[in-house]
Amino acid sequence: MEKDVIIACDFPSQEATLAFLERFGDERPFVKIGMELFYGAGPDIVKKLRDRGHRIFLDLKLHDIPNTVRKAMRVLAAQDIDMVNVHAAGTREMMAAALQGLNEGTPEGRKRPYLIAVTQLTSTSPQALADQLYISRSMEDTIAGYARNAKEAGLDGVVCSPLEAAAVKKACGQEFLAVTPGIRYPDTGADDQSRVTTPERARQIGSDFIVIGRPITAADDPVAAYHKARREFTGK
Numbered sequence: 001m002e003k004d005v006i007i008a009c010d011f012p013s014q015e016a017t018l019a020f021l022e023r024f025g026d027e028r029p030f031v032k033i034g035m036e037l038f039y040g041a042g043p044d045i046v047k048k049l050r051d052r053g054h055r056i057f058l059d060l061k062l063h064d065i066p067n068t069v070r071k072a073m074r075v076l077a078a079q080d081i082d083m084v085n086v087h088a089a090g091t092r093e094m095m096a097a098a099l100q101g102l103n104e105g106t107p108e109g110r111k112r113p114y115l116i117a118v119t120q121l122t123s124t125s126p127q128a129l130a131d132q133l134y135i136s137r138s139m140e141d142t143i144a145g146y147a148r149n150a151k152e153a154g155l156d157g158v159v160c161s162p163l164e165a166a167a168v169k170k171a172c173g174q175e176f177l178a179v180t181p182g183i184r185y186p187d188t189g190a191d192d193q194s195r196v197t198t199p200e201r202a203r204q205i206g207s208d209f210i211v212i213g214r215p216i217t218a219a220d221d222p223v224a225a226y227h228k229a230r231r232e233f234t235g236k
């Protein structure tokens, strides 16, 4: 898949999501369905957006014992999605089980969705990594290590901050995907995000996909905000 911007559709209902996407006219941005929308609208939202022609990243961040994750992935694979994820903190065994479930559940003739792993949430600061998660290695080392685990488990890439995309590529190769939320402009606040940068900088560091929520969804003109981010990130 080509580099692109993914819009985080963090809305509580199908109605709110469709009203937002209506503003894009015939354009069909790559969208992310996260916990709020999936739990609020139910699994039907996936089919609804797929039928409209959107590519979909289902961001449910599974993290449980391997058998549970494997079976959940088998069910999710029946949905027609492009990308899905787990937490790398669940271990290599859990990630391998997720991949197995996804392979088992993907219908004949359909491409398996990309499976990626969250390394450290982009809201986690280096301070919180040390003080609350009790990880004494640096953020970059931790992320590179989690990315290597994900690669060894057979995954396609990781979720990290754009600031760490180069370290991930160095550890796992250029083909290994770096999907990066934590996108902000210098003139706006970071909200609850900690490790942030701009779309242009994300491209320079090596992100494959940038995930943007509030800077687009809460903008006065979300379509213009999306086009600006896309221009800066893909050059198109």
Ligand code: C5P
Pocket: 008, 010, 034, 059, 118, 119, 120, 121, 122, 123, 159, 160, 181, 182, 183, 191, 193, 211, 212, 213, 214, 215
């Ligand atoms: O509004 P904002 O641009 O901060 O949205 C970022 C989106 O990316 C949210 O939906 C959040 O759940 C998701 N995300 C993240 N950090 C990760 C993984 C996913 O912010 N490591």
